[in-house]
Amino acid sequence: MTLLRLLAGGAPASELGAVPDPGGEARELALRVRAAFDSRRRREAELTALVETARDLAALRDPSGILEAIVRRARTLLGTDVSYLTLYDPAAGDTFMRATDGSVSVEFQTVRLSLGDGLGGLVASTHKPYWSADYLHDQRFQHTGTIDSAVGDEGLVSICGTPLVVEDEFVGVLFAANRSPRPFSPDQVALLGSLAALAAVSIVQTRTAEEVRRHTAGVERAAAAHDRFAELVLAGGGVDDITKALGDLLGGWVVLLGSEGECLSTHGDAPVDDPRTGGVATSPAVSMTLSSGRLAHDPRGDQWAIGVKAPQTPLGALVLGGVCVLDDADRRTVERAAVVTALVLLFERTAAEAEQRVRTDLVADLVSGRGDPQSLAARARTEGVDPAARHAVLVADADADVPRRTLLLAAHAAAGPGSVVGEHDGRVVALVPSLDVQQAAVELARRLTRLGRVSVGAAGPVALTGDVPPVWAEAVRTVQAMGSLGLAGQGASAAHLGFAGLVVGSAPDVDGYVHAHLGPLLDYDARRGSELVKTLQAYFDAGGSPRHAATELHVHVNTVSQRLERISALLGPRWQHPDTALELQLALRLRRLSAGASPATSRPRPQ
Numbered sequence: 001m002t003l004l005r006l007l008a009g010g011a012p013a014s015e016l017g018a019v020p021d022p023g024g025e026a027r028e029l030a031l032r033v034r035a036a037f038d039s040r041r042r043r044e045a046e047l048t049a050l051v052e053t054a055r056d057l058a059a060l061r062d063p064s065g066i067l068e069a070i071v072r073r074a075r076t077l078l079g080t081d082v083s084y085l086t087l088y089d090p091a092a093g094d095t096f097m098r099a100t101d102g103s104v105s106v107e108f109q110t111v112r113l114s115l116g117d118g119l120g121g122l123v124a125s126t127h128k129p130y131w132s133a134d135y136l137h138d139q140r141f142q143h144t145g146t147i148d149s150a151v152g153d154e155g156l157v158s159i160c161g162t163p164l165v166v167e168d169e170f171v172g173v174l175f176a177a178n179r180s181p182r183p184f185s186p187d188q189v190a191l192l193g194s195l196a197a198l199a200a201v202s203i204v205q206t207r208t209a210e211e212v213r214r215h216t217a218g219v220e221r222a223a224a225a226h227d228r229f230a231e232l233v234l235a236g237g238g239v240d241d242i243t244k245a246l247g248d249l250l251g252g253w254v255v256l257l258g259s260e261g262e263c264l265s266t267h268g269d270a271p272v273d274d275p276r277t278g279g280v281a282t283s284p285a286v287s288m289t290l291s292s293g294r295l296a297h298d299p300r301g302d303q304w305a306i307g308v309k310a311p312q313t314p315l316g317a318l319v320l321g322g323v324c325v326l327d328d329a330d331r332r333t334v335e336r337a338a339v340v341t342a343l344v345l346l347f348e349r350t351a352a353e354a355e356q357r358v359r360t361d362l363v364a365d366l367v368s369g370r371g372d373p374q375s376l377a378a379r380a381r382t383e384g385v386d387p388a389a390r391h392a393v394l395v396a397d398a399d400a401d402v403p404r405r406t407l408l409l410a411a412h413a414a415a416g417p418g419s420v421v422g423e424h425d426g427r428v429v430a431l432v433p434s435l436d437v438q439q440a441a442v443e444l445a446r447r448l449t450r451l452g453r454v455s456v457g458a459a460g461p462v463a464l465t466g467d468v469p470p471v472w473a474e475a476v477r478t479v480q481a482m483g484s485l486g487l488a489g490q491g492a493s494a495a496h497l498g499f500a501g502l503v504v505g506s507a508p509d510v511d512g513y514v515h516a517h518l519g520p521l522l523d524y525d526a527r528r529g530s531e532l533v534k535t536l537q538a539y540f541d542a543g544g545s546p547r548h549a550a551t552e553l554h555v556h557v558n559t560v561s562q563r564l565e566r567i568s569a570l571l572g573p574r575w576q577h578p579d580t581a582l583e584l585q586l587a588l589r590l591r592r593l594s595a596g597a598s599p600a601t602s603r604p605r606p607q
Contacts, residue, residue: 066206067099070174070199075101077195078188080176082156085164085199086113086120087172095124095172108154111147118147123161123173129193131160133183160184162193164200171200218329225249225333229340239344243267243318246337250330252322255280256308256341259316260406262450264345270321286317295331299324306338308345315345356408356422359383363422363429366464367393367472373465380464385420385431390461392437393468394430394444394491395475397483398454404428407451414447427476435461441491453489455482517587520570532570535563537588540581 067085075083082102086095094114103109115125119141123130132138134157136148151159156177164171174196176188228249232241243254243265253268261281271280280286285305288296295306304320318338326334362379365371377387398407408428412421418433434440441458448454457479459471478494515522521532535553539560542548546564550557567575574580 066199066202068101070195070202071099071101074174074176074192074195077191078160078176081179082154082175082177084175084177085172086124086175087203088124088170095120098172103154105150105154108150111150113147114144117142117144118151119159120161120173120175121147123163124170127163127165127170129160129162129189131158131184131189133158134181135159155179157181158183160189160192162189162196164196164203166200166204169204171203174199214327215329218327221249222329222332222336226336229336233340233343237344238348239265239341240267242337242341242344246318246320246334249333250320250323250326252302252320255319255321257281257286257317257319259314264316268322280319280321283319286319289317290314295334297326304334306334308338308342310342310346315342315349352409356412359412359420360408360422360424363420363431364424366431366468367424367429369467369469377465380420383420385418385464386433387464389418389433390435390463391419391431392434392440392458393460393462393471393475394432394437394441395457395472395479396428396430396444396448396454397457397479398448399452402451402454407448407454410448410451411444414444424472425476427479429472429475431464437461438491438493438496441493443491445489445491449489455479455488456491457482458491458493514587514591517583518591521567524566524570530563530566532563532567533588533591535560536567536584537592539564540585540588544576 071083071085074080080102082100084100084103085098087098088095092112094112096112097109100109113121113124115121119130119132119135119138122141130141132141135141135151136143136157154177157180159175159177161173161175163173174192176184176192225245228245229242232245239256243256244267247254247267253270254266255263255270256265257280258264263281280303283298283303283305284300285296285298285303288298289305289307293307293309295304297304302322302324304323304326305317307317308315318334318341320334323330362376362383365376366380380387396407396411398404404423404426408421408423411428411430415421415430415432419430421428421430423429430444432440432444437458437460441456445454445456448456457475457477459474459478462468462471474494478492482488482490482492518533518536521536524530525532531553535549538549538552539546542552546560547557550560553560571580571584575584
């Protein structure tokens with residue numbers, strides 16, 4: 001009865017063991033009942049603690065706070081020196097330390113465990129719990145220098161680890177450890193496993209909730225981006241507004257490339273080194289998107305690119321830089337930006353083509369002489385052109401691989417204010433206000449060099465109310481002659497083509513040609529009363545022989561040599577080069593024809 005009264009009063013096992021019992025059987029039964037009561041009470045306490053843990057974890061939303069609560073509760077429930085948790089890294093294929101409680105070693109807090117290495121690595125690879133009363137001397141595990149060093153630095157001896165698994169998904173490992181050789185009982189291992197199960201579910205739920213939150217935020221962000229792009233289009237915004245909006249939404253810089261690789265718009269600190277955008281137009285991301293038709297990423301340059309296109313018509317590419325990662329919502333934002341950009345470019349192209357048709361009709365009527373002069377003048381003024389001003393008539397001709405439409409649009413952009421550019425007879429024509437037609441041709445050719453070799457023939461100047469057709473015809477003949485003369489890719493007028501200009505020009509300037517080549521000699525003869533021009537004529541007539549020229553001129557050969565030296569000083573050392581010599585001989589013949597005189601009409605006069 002004494003033993004029963006003590007049991008009913010909750011006496012500890014020590015009191016029960018002190019009760020005299022001659023046979024010992026009653027006392028043994030009482031101790032077993034006491035142990036069963038203690039085990040049940042302990043289990044109830046553990047279950048209560050697990051319920052409280054589940055409630056606490058359910059109330060937490062911060063992932064870091066959940067992990068810290070898990071390791072703190074594990075250490076408390078098992079009464080260990082240290083508790084810690086590692087998470088699985090699918091990308092690296094290992095686990096890394098994520099949360100600790102009771103740890104003092106920095107090395108231990110930053111260690112990573114490959115699958116299969118150490119106790120934790122074995123738990124991770126098998127998804128089963130393992131424990132050891134003396135880990136560093138337990139040969140069941142695959143020891144590594146890194147893990148053993150971290151465990152030794154923390155001073156751990158006995159370790160128990162159990163996996164965090166939810167529906168066959170491995171999440172991580174939960175550990176409890178002591179700094180003394182204390183074995184773990186099956187009840188402790190089971191308790192740690194129960195806590196790990198709660199922790200795994202909580203981690204997965206929190207991660208899922210975070211993914212849902214991010215997805216919802218991404219959808220809202222993408223919808224807001226779509227609304228912003230739509231508002232830009234409805235408000236009549238252009239490509240500059242789109243690139244700015246995309247840069248503001250996602251950060252980084254933005255470049256819009258045209259179908260020829262030219263830069264149409266930029267926002268932010270874009271690496272645009274030249275008109276063709278340097279490395280951006282030829283970046284791997286641009287090449288990939290143009291070939292695949294999808295959003296492409298170049299991780300080396302942190303560049304994203306997507307093609308901008310209409311049905312069957314590539315319009316260019318949109319490039320986003322300085323952004324390492326784009327989530328699904330951000331990618332949809334880039335794709336929407338590309339669609340809206342294509343829409344705006346189509347609007348602009350349609351409007352530009354309509355305007356260009358008007359300009360082309362005007363140019364065609366002006367250079368062909370069709371239409372009423374007053375009507376033509378009114379149409380010119382509508383296009384911002386002064387019909388009374390004198391204009392250089394320029395005809396541009398590019399290599400065969402340059403589309404004429406590209407040349408036309410580029411010439412329109414390069415011609416400058418007060419100009420009008422169009423097409424006539426399959427040629428690109430620019431009417432540019434200028435009195436210096438040669439300079440106008442050179443400047444237009446220079447501005448079009450990004451397209452390749454572009455030759456520009458010039459004629460005029462002429463008022464648009466005047467007789468334009470013959471001037472246009474001269475410009476065409478000039479640009480045709482430039483290819484034969486090796487002047488492709490330059491700008492020139494007939495007057496600057498040398499003797500060829502006398503052929504292609506509508507009104508050859510013979511006196512100007514003669515003076516351009518013989519002017520220094522003519523001026524010298526006029527001032528000094530010398531005969532350098534006659535000496536040059538005799539020298540060419542004599543086949544380049546100073547002796548025969550001296551005979552023809554009735555002077556000493558030394559005199560001819562001195563005069564030739566003077567000619568070299570005035571004309572430059574290349575005057576005897578075949579091309580220059582040909583120009584000089586033609587100038588001499590034209591001078592003689594213009595003067596109506598022959599070489600024998602006057603006698604040479606000694607100098």
